[in-house]
Structures are given as structure tokens and as C-alpha cells.
Amino acid sequence: MAKEPDYRSNSLLRGLSILECFNLRRPEMTLTEIAEAISVTSSAAYRFVVTLEREGYLTRHENRYRLAPRAMDLGYRYLASLDVSDLARLPADALRNETGFTVHVSILEGTEIIYVYRALSDRAMVSNVPVGSRLPAFSTTMGRVLLSDLPEADLDARFAGYAFSRMSSAAPGSLAELKPLLRADRERGYVAQSSHLATGTFSIAAPLVSRHGRYVAAMNLSGHEQQLRPDAALIGKVLDAAREVSKML
Template identity: 30%
Template sequence: MIAKVDYIEGMARGLAVLESFDTERQRLNATIAAQRAGITRAAARRHLLTLAHLGYLESDGSHFWLSAKVLRFSGSYFASARLPRLLQPTLNRLASFTADSFSAAVLDGDEVVIVARSGPSRVMAYGVHLGARLPAHATSTGRVLLAALGKAAFNGWLRGRELPRLTVHTVVEPKAFRSLVEQVRQQDFCAASEEHELGVHALAVPLRDMRGRTVAAMNVVAGSHRSDKGSLARDMLPVLQDAARELRPML
């Protein structure tokens, strides 16, 4: 926990406004930004104007949207962060031997963030790119990372949370979802079929460091040559598990 004297509330509010922009709402006015950031309209307006002045937003006078300058943050992360640099060669190697696509992700709240990926773009699910944020409850990597939280932490994550239905196959009922995560915890991998996007089958395993802590999840997304998650698990689970063991001493 940070000491109250060290907490800069204005910075926190400004970042909350910046995080209000997402794929559902690319353009915001002060009223909507205030609702999404949990601050007053007047405060939201000041933050929007300041961010626009600094070049992180563009505006037509009433609505605001992200500018390319925000990519400085993600670009700096991918260029300097240790985890993506460690994982990328392994993902490249796996993708070179198959027609499938491989990714690594970390958990951030109710989403997973893609920090490394490799493989043919035609195989990737819609919107899957470096830095992409995907719903944790409907993805193989998300369930692996949720299972790694431990039972108490996972119960806290799930309590009071509404799980959006993304396809007809998405598991959204809390009791059923809790059972799925417990199954992942027991078997130490997750196969997810058409829950995030129709026609997409994925398989994920945890990536652990030498102390046994799960630092990320690695998955494979099936190409059109695979028609079900059963064949994906049979063919690719040993490949992912071997790669996870090889990576462990470096994580």
C-alpha cells in the first residue's frame, strides 16, 4: 500500500480518464468520461483538455479520442520489459514448426494483455495483437491465470462480477465458471472452444518461475486444419508443456 502523503490524486484521476477509452468507446465527451472514470464532469473536462494539450488525445471540440502518442508507453514496454523479450524467441520457434499461432499473456483485472505473439495472422482471433486486451473469463490464458490466483483470491475476483456472454458457448453462470477454473487448477492447462470468438479453439498452460509463481500464460490458437479442442489438446499440449519447462529457469 502507498502512503497517503505519497499518493497523487490528480495523476490517478488523469490516468483513469485515459483508461476510459477502449474498443467499446473510442470517442468520449466530458460527460461520458466522467461516468467511466468515476469523477465529476468538470474534473473530467479539465483532464481531457490537459491530455489533449499534451498530445495524448485529439478533439473536435466536443469529443476526444486517443492519439498515436499513447503508443509511446506500449512501445517502451515492449522494447524494455524483460518478459516479452524472454518469451518471443520461444513463440517464434513454436510457430515456425506448426500452422498455429502462439501468444503469451498476463492478467490485468478482468482482462488478459497479450505481451508476446508469433504465427500467421490469418490464424489469430479477431483483435489479437501485441498489447491487445481480451476478457479473462472467455479465454484459455485468462482461465489459467485466474486458476493461479488461488481459491481465496479467485473468489474475490469473481464475487459480484458479471461475466459477459460473447458467443453462444461462453460460460457466464458463476457456479459453472467456478467449476471450470477449478478444473483448470487441477489439470494445469485450459482448453477453450469458441467462447471468445466462433471458430476459434485455444489451449493454454501456465508459465512459472523457479519459485513456482505463475508469471504469465502461454497459449496456442488453432488454425483451420483443426476442428475441435480435443485434437488441439492431444497434439499441442505436450509441445506447450515442454516449452514451459524450458522457459522456467529464465523466468
């Protein structure tokens, strides 16, 4: 039997093993201790540690390293994504019942959003994106909301070499075009616009914010543009529902 090729990256494995070295007993480690823990030379460990430090996963004080907030944020975002669909269920259903429009909840992964919950409307003209669907974040209201929470360096890293395949001329065609939109989205606190992906659909999206102030997910109200009018009252209902979920995060 032919041996199955091994596509694993040893460098990535080493980097992950360094992050796993830190725990309650060893919250801080020297370079020598890290090298011993992952069974490499100090010079090899240094390359991995410098990379992790520059990318924001490790922080250094004098000659000792510890996990930086970005490393801990990875675990927090994962745990939050597991819970957010359950926490958002009742407020999302209530918003659907009150407005008659479909409500979706999504999280951000890389440059895409993943739909994790849907409260489906019974209207004849309905917005219906199944749970588990992935869509480009730059072309969606929920994606725009979630991207607006990211530092500029994070945006640059995520979209390095990214092809902005626009399905609408209204969608941004580059990261340079996207960034000012995100700044305005962040200041406004929500995104309301016609869909760049589904003709005739309009949606209003707001962030689901953790107690630490991070956007862990987004919620939108979505329907046919002939029925859904983005007036202040309707936008307020979406923001109120999002705040209700945020209190539980």
C-alpha cells in the same frame, strides 16, 4: 483558468505511503513508527494498517509489522511482466514455426488478460490478436490458466460485482460457474477449447511459471478449429514450450 479537479483518493495514498515506509533499513515497524513516518495519528494509522493486514499486504508479529508476501508479489509480477515477452520470444517463435499456428503470450491484470507477445502464423485462416489487446480472462484459455493460480479469496475480490457478459453459451455465466472450471484447469495443467469470443477459433494454453511456483504469464497456440486438432502430441508441444520459458523466469 479553472482549477483541475483532484480525483486522488487520500486513503489510497496513505495506504501506499505505508507500504513505501518499509525498506532494508526498516524491514519492521511498530504502529507508532508507521504513524510518525506518514505524519498521522496512531488511531488513523491503525485503520490503514488493519486494512492492509487483512488484505494480505502486511503481516504482524507481536507489535511489529512487516511487508507480507502479497505486497512483494506486486513488484515481482510487474518485473516479471516486463521480462516475460522477451524471454518467451524465441520459444514462442519456435513453437509457431514447428506447428504453423499463431502463438500468443499474455499476463493477467485484474479480470482481463493483456497480450504482450505474438508470433503470427502465415496460414490463410489465422488467429491474430494484436499485442496490447485486452480480453476478459474468464472467456479465454490463457485467462483461465492464469485465474486457476489465484486463491479463492483473490478470485472473490477480483470478481466482486463483475458482470459476466458471455459471447458464447459455453462460457461461464458467474463466478460460481467459473470456480469448478478453474479447479479442473489447475489439475489438468492446461486449457484447450474452442474460443468463446472468436467463432471458429481453437486454442491450447499453458502457464509460464516462476521459480517460486507462481503463474506469471500464459502462452497459447491458436488457430482455426478446422486445422488445429488438440491431440496429445500438440498439447505436449505447448507444454514443452511453456516449460522452456518457465525455466528462465
